[in-house]
Amino acid sequence: MSAVTGPPAELAERRDELTPMLQQYVDRCEAHDDALVLFRVGDFYKTFCGIAEAVARRCELTLIEREDSTGTYAAAGIPVDNAAEYIERLLKAGHRVAVADQVEDPSETAGIVERAVTQIITPGTVVDDELLSPDSTYVAAVIGADDAEGPEFAVASVDVSTGECRVAPAADRASAQEEVARVGPAELLAGPGAPNIDAPCPTTDWDDDAFAADATRETLASYADSDRFTAVETRAVGGLLAYAEYTQGDDGSLDYVSRIQRYDPADCLRLDAAALRSLELFENRAGGDRDGDTLFETINETVCALGRRRLASWLRRPLVDRRAIERRLDAVADLSARTLLREELRDRLSAAYDLERLVSRVSRERANARDLRSVAQTLAIVPDLKDALADADADRLQALREDLDELRKVRSLIETAIAEDPPQEITEGGVIRDGFHDELDEVRGTEREGREWVADLEQQERERTGIDNLEVGHNQVHGYYIEVTDSHLDSVPEEYRRRQTLKNSERFVTPELRRREDEILGAAERADALEYDVFREVRAEVAEATDRLQGLADDLADLDALLSLSTVAVGPDFCRPAFHDGDDSLEIEAGRHPVVARTQAEFVPNDADLPAGSVGLITGPNMSGKSTYMRQVGLICVLAQAGGFVPAKSASLTVLDRVFTRVGASDDIAGGQSTFMREMSELTGILHDATEDSLVLLDEVGRGTSTADGLAIARAATEFLHDEIGARTMFATHYHDLTALAGERERVFNLHFTAIRDGEDVTFLHRVDEGPSSSSYGVEVARMAGVPDSVVERSRALVEEGETEANSDPATDSVPTPTKAATDGAGVEAEEAGAGSEPQTPPGQQTLPDIDPNDDTDADVSDEITAELRELDLARTTPLEALNRLQELQDRVSR
Numbered sequence: 001m002s003a004v005t006g007p008p009a010e011l012a013e014r015r016d017e018l019t020p021m022l023q024q025y026v027d028r029c030e031a032h033d034d035a036l037v038l039f040r041v042g043d044f045y046k047t048f049c050g051i052a053e054a055v056a057r058r059c060e061l062t063l064i065e066r067e068d069s070t071g072t073y074a075a076a077g078i079p080v081d082n083a084a085e086y087i088e089r090l091l092k093a094g095h096r097v098a099v100a101d102q103v104e105d106p107s108e109t110a111g112i113v114e115r116a117v118t119q120i121i122t123p124g125t126v127v128d129d130e131l132l133s134p135d136s137t138y139v140a141a142v143i144g145a146d147d148a149e150g151p152e153f154a155v156a157s158v159d160v161s162t163g164e165c166r167v168a169p170a171a172d173r174a175s176a177q178e179e180v181a182r183v184g185p186a187e188l189l190a191g192p193g194a195p196n197i198d199a200p201c202p203t204t205d206w207d208d209d210a211f212a213a214d215a216t217r218e219t220l221a222s223y224a225d226s227d228r229f230t231a232v233e234t235r236a237v238g239g240l241l242a243y244a245e246y247t248q249g250d251d252g253s254l255d256y257v258s259r260i261q262r263y264d265p266a267d268c269l270r271l272d273a274a275a276l277r278s279l280e281l282f283e284n285r286a287g288g289d290r291d292g293d294t295l296f297e298t299i300n301e302t303v304c305a306l307g308r309r310r311l312a313s314w315l316r317r318p319l320v321d322r323r324a325i326e327r328r329l330d331a332v333a334d335l336s337a338r339t340l341l342r343e344e345l346r347d348r349l350s351a352a353y354d355l356e357r358l359v360s361r362v363s364r365e366r367a368n369a370r371d372l373r374s375v376a377q378t379l380a381i382v383p384d385l386k387d388a389l390a391d392a393d394a395d396r397l398q399a400l401r402e403d404l405d406e407l408r409k410v411r412s413l414i415e416t417a418i419a420e421d422p423p424q425e426i427t428e429g430g431v432i433r434d435g436f437h438d439e440l441d442e443v444r445g446t447e448r449e450g451r452e453w454v455a456d457l458e459q460q461e462r463e464r465t466g467i468d469n470l471e472v473g474h475n476q477v478h479g480y481y482i483e484v485t486d487s488h489l490d491s492v493p494e495e496y497r498r499r500q501t502l503k504n505s506e507r508f509v510t511p512e513l514r515r516r517e518d519e520i521l522g523a524a525e526r527a528d529a530l531e532y533d534v535f536r537e538v539r540a541e542v543a544e545a546t547d548r549l550q551g552l553a554d555d556l557a558d559l560d561a562l563l564s565l566s567t568v569a570v571g572p573d574f575c576r577p578a579f580h581d582g583d584d585s586l587e588i589e590a591g592r593h594p595v596v597a598r599t600q601a602e603f604v605p606n607d608a609d610l611p612a613g614s615v616g617l618i619t620g621p622n623m624s625g626k627s628t629y630m631r632q633v634g635l636i637c638v639l640a641q642a643g644g645f646v647p648a649k650s651a652s653l654t655v656l657d658r659v660f661t662r663v664g665a666s667d668d669i670a671g672g673q674s675t676f677m678r679e680m681s682e683l684t685g686i687l688h689d690a691t692e693d694s695l696v697l698l699d700e701v702g703r704g705t706s707t708a709d710g711l712a713i714a715r716a717a718t719e720f721l722h723d724e725i726g727a728r729t730m731f732a733t734h735y736h737d738l739t740a741l742a743g744e745r746e747r748v749f750n751l752h753f754t755a756i757r758d759g760e761d762v763t764f765l766h767r768v769d770e771g772p773s774s775s776s777y778g779v780e781v782a783r784m785a786g787v788p789d790s791v792v793e794r795s796r797a798l799v800e801e802g803e804t805e806a807n808s809d810p811a812t813d814s815v816p817t818p819t820k821a822a823t824d825g826a827g828v829e830a831e832e833a834g835a836g837s838e839p840q841t842p843p844g845q846q847t848l849p850d851i852d853p854n855d856d857t858d859a860d861v862s863d864e865i866t867a868e869l870r871e872l873d874l875a876r877t878t879p880l881e882a883l884n885r886l887q888e889l890q891d892r893v894s895r
């Protein structure tokens with residue numbers, strides 16, 4: 001796309017020759033040279049020259065030629081009436097948009113109409129409802145500290161549409177990265193000293209001076225007591241708010257951002273980007289959020305936008321304070337036990353409007369009369385909610401009931417002032433109710449009287465003149481008139497003045513009609529102007545209650561989120577989790593993966609038992625359910641700490657400080673860095689940051705490198721987690737040799753998933769059992785996935801060859817781990833298990849290759865191919881890639 005910021009070169013270089021309008025366009029582009037300027041001309045937002053070409057392409061608009069006395073220019077116009085959809089496209093393409101609106105009434109301006117940039121729309125600072133989803137939209141800023149003491153960085157975020165604003169210190173780059181991931185901003189400002197962040201959104205470079213200590217202290221002072229914040233926090237949040245102000249153009253200060261929250265990321269269960277992604281809390285691993293395939297969508301039963309955002313925030317920041325968790329759970333339990341109360345609350349809450357956004361519009365003087373009505377309608381449900389909650393027992397619900405603010409005065413002000421079904425525009429009358437404002441009533445009375453007089457005039461004049469087809473009418477050009485057909489012109493009274501001659505008739509006015517007309521028009525105009533003033537006064541009065549309204553919005557949000565959790569809680573097989581001290585075992589009985597179980601009719605529940613400091617090594621065939629099982633444990637813990645009931649028969653949990661996940665290389669969707677490198681740096685993060693209160697879920701770590709190195713790394717990491725950290729760990733692996741650790745380390749144990757082989761068919765039981773697995777069935781899975789018979793047969797032969805060699809010459813084993821692995825032997829599948837007490841590497845299971853480096857024989861090729869076949873992720877391979885891959889394998893085996 002060609003440059004879309006700054007003035008188009010061909011206009012800028014001959015600026016003095018341009019028409020005044022294009023000169024103004026160039027000026028605005030120059031003044032906002034970091035944004036794409038949309039320039040209001042009539043009913044369109046116009047762009048010109050190269051910018052127009054880019055906009056036309058992106059928005060699929062027709063490019064037109066605009067000709068004036070100075071030349072011909074390409075132009076593209078976005079219709080003002082449905083600008084939102086086009087602006088959305090421009091934002092999606094990564095542009096910032098500056099809207100230059102007419103700030104003078106064209107009908108009252110002799111020369112060129114003045115235009116000013118009234119708003120800069122960026123992905124993270126959108127406030128228009130049409131451009132916003134109900135979800136939170138944050139712009140975040142990250143900066144580095146000036147001084148050597150204290151945390152290195154700070155991360156601030158603000159949702160300009162609601163006023164939610166927070167700031168947190170970050171000790172190091174990883175913490176800053178983690179916090180940014182958790183906020184999930186739509187736009188990130190990299191302030192001075194910001195670390196290199198892998199941002200999930202466009203990054204904006206903004207004026208570094210805006211983050212200077214003095215400037216930010218001054219900005220922050222108009223929002224909060226700046227003494228509450230540390231130097232680095234002040235700079236992060238102050239600079240961010242200055243940016244938010246700048247984007248809102250004329251609106252300037254964002255008064256409704258009045259509750260800036262400082263927080264410590266350690267005050268909630270920490271989930272980094274990898275955990276958010278691999279647990280699929282908000283996005284599935286394919287990067288989408290299709291209905292129902294994320295944890296959030298699965299448990300979201302909220303009925304209003306306030307609750308939806310609150311539930312998302314609870315899930316993003318689960319609690320770590322056991323008392324707070326229990327309090328939430330008490331409320332959920334109470335509500336889940338009372339069907340009628342739940343139904344009534346849901347019913348009432350579903351009538352609530354998005355109070356947070358309404359209040360911010362009121363405060364920014366952007367709210368129209370309908371918005372005020374929506375505020376009143378939301379206030380109207382509060383007394384009923386309070387009544388209904390009288391029945392509840394839980395402390396949290398009683399506290400909410402007491403706290404719910406009816407704001408009676410505000411409600412009655414709106415109800416008495418604003419018409420019931422007001423028009424969208426606030427300048428065209430019909431907004432203020434009769435009886436609210438004396439002067440307005442009087443002016444309206446004058447207008448009404450005048451119109452009545454005109455309405456009666458026709459009958460009166462017919463009687464007076466005897467002209468029975470005389471008509472009184474009105475048109476835009478001539479105003480009111482009395483129309484008489486030619487045949488009756490003789491009877492027209494003397495005082496009639498001719499106004500217009502038509503084909504068969506004449507139109508007249510009388511001095512009295514003209515006077516009345518002026519009176520009506522004057523009164524109507526005056527009434528509109530007065531209404532607008534009165535409306536602004538009412539809106540300003542409502543704005544005075546911003547804090548209280550935001551407090552109410554907060555309570556409604558909490559109530560809806562609690563209701564949502566309780567609605568989920570009454571679903572089949574959900575239970576209230578119990579929390580105990582960290583020393584006890586984390587036990588889940590008949591747990592289910594909340595998302596997979598919803599779509600999988602035959603989902604098999606599984607138990608989990610993780611004593612403090614234990615490491616569960618999970619082996620089993622591909623597709624048998626290892627990842628699902630581990631994730632379900634993680635999700636149950638997250639959901640429980642968010643205050644929700646969990647999908648299990650019972651769950652006895654400990655409060656975790658962090659959940660770490662590391663999924664294997666082939667499952668990694670992130671690009672850029674080498675996948676192995678990324679895997680290792682994530683593993684480093686885990687080994688560095690995990691504590692004994694953490695849950696670590698490792699899925700096939702070490703797969704991105706050679707088998708020997710991979711196994712060595714997997715083993716060393718497991719030992720470290722067990723010996724040094726003592727974090728509860730689950731490790732799904734195809735490295736069967738790792739299972740030997742169970743015999744060597746006190747708290748390492750084996751679990752496996754079973755599949756039944758019936759001839760060539762494999763049926764997955766999806767059931768976890770104790771002990772290591774005996775077979776991977778990789779070749780059978782390849783066959784089930786449709787790999788051609790000849791390749792399957794060849795693979796099978798190669799596997800068997802490999803086994804024979806492995807069994808016949810144990811001395812060649814190059815495993816850097818004990819080769820005579822002592823496992824507990826339990827749970828080895830009956831149909832496969834050897835009777836001997838010494839566990840062997842089971843047939844078909846991935847193990848370290850028994851390779852003589854000097855022996856360049858078929859066996860090397862077979863090992864390689866078998867390993868590659870196993871590694872092949874069929875779920876992520878297109879048919880074409882699969883065919884190519886097969887061709888390549890076939891070439892290699894037939895060489």
Ligand SMILES: Nc1ncnc2c1ncn2[C@@H]1O[C@H](COP(=O)(O)OP(=O)(O)OP(=O)(O)O)[C@@H](O)[C@H]1O
Pocket residue numbers: 596600602603604605606620621622623624625626627628629732766767
């Ligand atoms: N407990 C279960 N009950 C029913 N179906 C399940 C269960 N667990 C997993 N599945 C199904 O099996 C599929 C494969 O599961 P999963 O990805 O967890 O296997 P895996 O053992 O991790 O495989 P791989 O080793 O290839 O990564 C899932 O997509 C799901 O449809």
